[in-house]
Amino acid sequence: MRYISTRGTAPTLGFEDTMLAGLARDGGLYVPEAVPTLSHSDIAAMAGLPYEEVALRVMRPFVSEAFHEDDFAAMIARAYAGFGHDARAPLVQLGPNHHLLELFHGPTLAFKDFAMQLIGQMFEHTLTKRGDRVTIVGATSGDTGSAAMEAFRGLDAVDVFILYPHGRVSEVQRRQMTTPTEANVHAMAVTGHFDDCQARVKDMFNHFDFRDRVGLAGVNSINFARVLAQVVYYFTAATALGAPHRPISFTVPTGNFGDIFAGHIAKRMGLPIERLIVATNQNDILHRCLTTGAYQPDAVSPSISPSMDIQVSSNFERALHLAYGGDGAAIAQLMDELKAGGFTVSQGALQALREIYASGRVSEEETSATIQDTLARTGELLCPHTAVGVRVAEAQVGPEPMVTLATAHPAKFPDAVEAATGIRPALPPRMADLFERNERVARVDNDLSAIEALIDERRAA
Ligand SMILES: Cc1ncc(COP(=O)(O)O)c(C=O)c1O
Numbered sequence: 001m002r003y004i005s006t007r008g009t010a011p012t013l014g015f016e017d018t019m020l021a022g023l024a025r026d027g028g029l030y031v032p033e034a035v036p037t038l039s040h041s042d043i044a045a046m047a048g049l050p051y052e053e054v055a056l057r058v059m060r061p062f063v064s065e066a067f068h069e070d071d072f073a074a075m076i077a078r079a080y081a082g083f084g085h086d087a088r089a090p091l092v093q094l095g096p097n098h099h100l101l102e103l104f105h106g107p108t109l110a111f112k113d114f115a116m117q118l119i120g121q122m123f124e125h126t127l128t129k130r131g132d133r134v135t136i137v138g139a140t141s142g143d144t145g146s147a148a149m150e151a152f153r154g155l156d157a158v159d160v161f162i163l164y165p166h167g168r169v170s171e172v173q174r175r176q177m178t179t180p181t182e183a184n185v186h187a188m189a190v191t192g193h194f195d196d197c198q199a200r201v202k203d204m205f206n207h208f209d210f211r212d213r214v215g216l217a218g219v220n221s222i223n224f225a226r227v228l229a230q231v232v233y234y235f236t237a238a239t240a241l242g243a244p245h246r247p248i249s250f251t252v253p254t255g256n257f258g259d260i261f262a263g264h265i266a267k268r269m270g271l272p273i274e275r276l277i278v279a280t281n282q283n284d285i286l287h288r289c290l291t292t293g294a295y296q297p298d299a300v301s302p303s304i305s306p307s308m309d310i311q312v313s314s315n316f317e318r319a320l321h322l323a324y325g326g327d328g329a330a331i332a333q334l335m336d337e338l339k340a341g342g343f344t345v346s347q348g349a350l351q352a353l354r355e356i357y358a359s360g361r362v363s364e365e366e367t368s369a370t371i372q373d374t375l376a377r378t379g380e381l382l383c384p385h386t387a388v389g390v391r392v393a394e395a396q397v398g399p400e401p402m403v404t405l406a407t408a409h410p411a412k413f414p415d416a417v418e419a420a421t422g423i424r425p426a427l428p429p430r431m432a433d434l435f436e437r438n439e440r441v442a443r444v445d446n447d448l449s450a451i452e453a454l455i456d457e458r459r460a461a
């Protein structure tokens with residue numbers, strides 16, 4: 001399996017090099033040259049299998065030239081052994097035809113653990129084999145950062161630097177990033193928004209002297225391995241609800257578009273997904289784009305679902321690449337226009353996007369009301385991101401089963417949940433002392449040279 005850049009001019013790579021490269025050298029994102037398909041009977045055979053077995057069957061065609069099957073199976077087993085639920089991603093029924101896919105039973109209580117725990121294993125395997133060492137730099141609006149630190153803390157072959165927007169993540173999220181004691185993980189609070197953090201990470205990848213000197217690697221969803229690991233739970237959920245014998249729809253609370261793009265890959269692999277519905281908060285650029293064709297970033301508007309306070313949605317580039325039939329030059333042109341303020345998707349590409357994606361937008365008041373109503377109706381306490389998804393899904397439930405992705409545990413956002421319900425959700429016992437632990441964080445301006453200098457100073461030589 002070879003991987004190509006969405007912008008068409010970077011070297012084509014195998015899986016391990018793609019995983020270690022992060023951003024392609026032409027600024028694009030790596031995607032598989034061709035998405036492998038699974039047959040109706042391959043998919044039917046997944047029903048009822050353990051999560052780890054489905055993970056092996058779904059991901060094997062993407063990685064088979066890189067890892068021996070036994071090694072890969074062992075990595076998968078280690079990745080999910082620490083999850084707090086035997087099913088790893090259990091389904092809970094919310095209404096007659098509406099199900100919640102709980103993705104928050106991993107060590108940091110958000111869906112990011114599904115990919116990050118596995119990537120940690122894959123990086124360790126490949127770096128040990130090659131005798132290499134890398135510097136991972138990531139941007140986070142709160143959840144990716146803590147998941148990355150948890151997956152890589154204490155590993156000799158990596159230093160990890162996580163840029164988060166100062167004052168714009170929840171206190172639980174911040175403490176998850178500032179309290180690990182291992183010397184190889186570093187939290188950096190950047191003046192600005194998540195989009196600034198993500199832009200500086202991409203700047204570092206495009207600054208080749210720095211990139212090559214520090215051995216830069218990325219574990220944001222710019223890394224296709226992140227997306228790949230997230231494809232698996234679409235299969236476990238859909239087959240548990242009757243796929244491939246009947247179609248299933250998914251609603252996904254969306255910010256950087258990685259999670260829902262994983263659903264798009266699942267569909268291309270042959271999973272009968274009827275509708276993939278993008279659910280956004282008031283930072284609704286994706287909903288506006290799917291509605292009008294215009295992709296025009298606005299100022300970020302802080303919300304009670306802060307992890308989705310994103311205007312420049314990195315993985316949308318991958319969806320555009322498919323919608324433009326793999327035309328790298330067209331994507332490069334759109335991304336140049338984006339730097340100058342925005343772009344308009346061609347009619348043909350917009351139609352192609354709408355064949356896959358629907359969308360909805362949820363206000364702050366609606367998010368709170370959904371947390372409150374859902375608790376009253378079903379007894380489920382939702383995190384605000386999940387509530388955005390549930391609100392959009394409820395308006396669109398059709399004849400086929402609808403699955404909403406529950407992307408984080410409510411205890412990560414206790415203020416918003418308490419304001420909506422009067423209940424302050426408790427952290428699991430293993431995190432009960434989070435608020436007593438010492439914090440370690442570097443404050444830094446939104447300035448590429450300052451950020452690079454800090455990384456140079458703190459990384460192991
Ligand atoms: C809790 C939570 N929900 C939803 C999202 C949106 O996911 P994606 O960025 O993959 O669209 C994020 C972050 O991205 C998140 O942290």
Ligand SMILES: N[C@@H](CCOP(=O)(O)O)C(=O)O
Binds near residue numbers: 143220222256308
């Ligand atoms: N919501 C995310 C944003 C970055 O995510 P990624 O999936 O693109 O790595 C976060 O919690 O950091």
